[in-house]
Amino acid sequence: MTATKKNSSKDNRAPSRGLFVNTGNGPTFQAIDIGHPEYMAVIDPDTAFWSLVKKEKLADVLSGGDLSRAYAKKSKQFAKEMNTLRFGLKPSAVYFNPTERCNMNCTYCYIPEKMRRGGKHMPEKELLGALDILKQHFNSTLPKSSKPQIIFHGAEPLLNRDAVFAGIEAYGKDFLFGVQTNATLLDDSAVDFLTSRDVSIGISLDAPTARIADQTRKNWEGEGTFKYVIDAMKRLKGYDGWSVICTISSANLRYLTALVNFFHKQEVPTCLMNILRCTLPPSRRVKPGDEQAAKYFLAALDRTYELYQETGRGLPIGNFANILMAIIAPGARRLMCDISPCGGGRCFFALAPNGDMFPCSEFIGIDRFKGGNLFENDISDVLVTEPFKMVTGRKVEDIEPCRRCAIRHFCGSPCPAEAHEMNGGMHKTGAFCEFYEEQVRYALRVIADGKVDAYMWDGWEKGMKDTFAIQGV
Numbered sequence: 001m002t003a004t005k006k007n008s009s010k011d012n013r014a015p016s017r018g019l020f021v022n023t024g025n026g027p028t029f030q031a032i033d034i035g036h037p038e039y040m041a042v043i044d045p046d047t048a049f050w051s052l053v054k055k056e057k058l059a060d061v062l063s064g065g066d067l068s069r070a071y072a073k074k075s076k077q078f079a080k081e082m083n084t085l086r087f088g089l090k091p092s093a094v095y096f097n098p099t100e101r102c103n104m105n106c107t108y109c110y111i112p113e114k115m116r117r118g119g120k121h122m123p124e125k126e127l128l129g130a131l132d133i134l135k136q137h138f139n140s141t142l143p144k145s146s147k148p149q150i151i152f153h154g155a156e157p158l159l160n161r162d163a164v165f166a167g168i169e170a171y172g173k174d175f176l177f178g179v180q181t182n183a184t185l186l187d188d189s190a191v192d193f194l195t196s197r198d199v200s201i202g203i204s205l206d207a208p209t210a211r212i213a214d215q216t217r218k219n220w221e222g223e224g225t226f227k228y229v230i231d232a233m234k235r236l237k238g239y240d241g242w243s244v245i246c247t248i249s250s251a252n253l254r255y256l257t258a259l260v261n262f263f264h265k266q267e268v269p270t271c272l273m274n275i276l277r278c279t280l281p282p283s284r285r286v287k288p289g290d291e292q293a294a295k296y297f298l299a300a301l302d303r304t305y306e307l308y309q310e311t312g313r314g315l316p317i318g319n320f321a322n323i324l325m326a327i328i329a330p331g332a333r334r335l336m337c338d339i340s341p342c343g344g345g346r347c348f349f350a351l352a353p354n355g356d357m358f359p360c361s362e363f364i365g366i367d368r369f370k371g372g373n374l375f376e377n378d379i380s381d382v383l384v385t386e387p388f389k390m391v392t393g394r395k396v397e398d399i400e401p402c403r404r405c406a407i408r409h410f411c412g413s414p415c416p417a418e419a420h421e422m423n424g425g426m427h428k429t430g431a432f433c434e435f436y437e438e439q440v441r442y443a444l445r446v447i448a449d450g451k452v453d454a455y456m457w458d459g460w461e462k463g464m465k466d467t468f469a470i471q472g473v
């Protein structure tokens with residue numbers, strides 16, 4: 001009994017009143033250069049609290065003062081919020097693969113070729129049964145007010161169109177549905193069906209011309225998909241719920257700015273420009289270097305700002321907007337690759353066409369990450385199996401150099417699948433680091449210059465309130 005008492009964290013606290021920054025019980029403020037002429041950032045890496053500080057005032061901040069005193073009053077609240085975000089969420093979405101097959105053979109696909117060429121569809125009856133199991137599960141774990149999401153995902157879900165559409169028809173009231181497709185099968189009737197049921201539609205395109213786009217995205221005969229995607233974009237014009245996903249690789253890096261121009265001209269409501277995942281060896285053949293990737297990606301971001309200035313209409317790049325959100329309001333972020341542990345197995349999971357469950361689509365086809373089967377096991381049991389715990393237990397604090405990195409809760413050290421498959425273990429970094437550093441530095445410059453609106457989707461501020469405001473730093 002005495003031992004427990006002695007070891008309690010309260011009793012073990014340093015006998016310090018927390019008067020000084022960076023020592024004793026004082027706040028931890030890491031100062032970082034963000035490449036801005038006037039401002040630096042100070043960050044408490046544990047809570048993700050940050051402030052932009054005029055360079056000439058940095059010494060004042062580190063010597064204590066208003067910021068440190070005000071933060072001391074709020075630090076416990078911030079720590080609690082960060083803890084909830086990192087460890088207190090329940091899955092509320094499923095990446096549902098209704099078929100193993102794909103009519104395409106993209107260079108960087110994470111699904112093994114054998115599966116994509118000759119794999120199986122999930123039969124309609126089973127798909128409906130799976131949705132029913134998921135509905136029962138979410139009814140018991142989520143509040144009534146929240147609707148779980150089902151995203152029909154690749155391989156190519158529209159190869160199993162009848163089953164997918166039957167599922168959307170039958171469970172439209174129970175789930176928010178989305179479809180991620182290569183767009184080759186998105187004909188008029190498919191668009192009519194999906195848009196009339198408010199299904200969000202993500203299509204894939206990597207470059208603004210057929211010559212470049214078709215280098216990485218082609219069918220089994222080697223024919224590119226560019227022309228099909230353009231047709232689908234025309235059909236989708238005017239619908240709010242669609243977006244385009246571009247994967248940044250060495251093949252399209254130099255064309256990202258042109259791609260931004262192209263998307264803007266096509267009135268794409270929002271896009272993602274995701275850096276390539278290097279989980280499987282073939283994708284590593286088109287892995288760009290960090291420095292080059294950052295250079296061209298930031299130039300594309302600059303272009304979205306110019307377009308916003310020139311036309312009054314932006315082109316939110318969702319993954320970057322998510323980083324801005326992660327900094328401004330960590331709990332409101334929508335994507336979950338840039339928090340640690342990442343969202344895999346924690347905020348969502350992935351379902352293979354035979355009912356096998358994986359923490360994220362990125363692990364589909366890697367047998368040791370199979371946690372169980374939807375038709376055979378209880379979902380709650382699968383979520384705590386060893387394969388899931390390997391992913392949900394991967395924390396930045398255990399990874400070198402991430403554990404010392406001031407921006408670790410704006411980056412999250414993605415991706416566990418890359419870390420494991422490419423770099424040899426869960427406690428390794430993933431495929432990129434400097435790219436993420438530059439992205440966060442850019443985001444902090446955007447905030448310093450008051451340009452946030454230009455990079456966000458309309459209405460992003462709705463429902464937000466200040467939890468911390470201090471002037472004069």
Ligand code: SF4
Nearest residue numbers: 337342344360414415
């Ligand atoms: S970091 Fe990797 S495993 Fe985690 S959610 Fe993102 S893609 Fe999936």
Ligand code: SF4
Nearest residue numbers: 402405408411413433
């Ligand atoms: S990957 Fe790099 S930027 Fe991200 S947390 Fe780790 S050290 Fe920091």
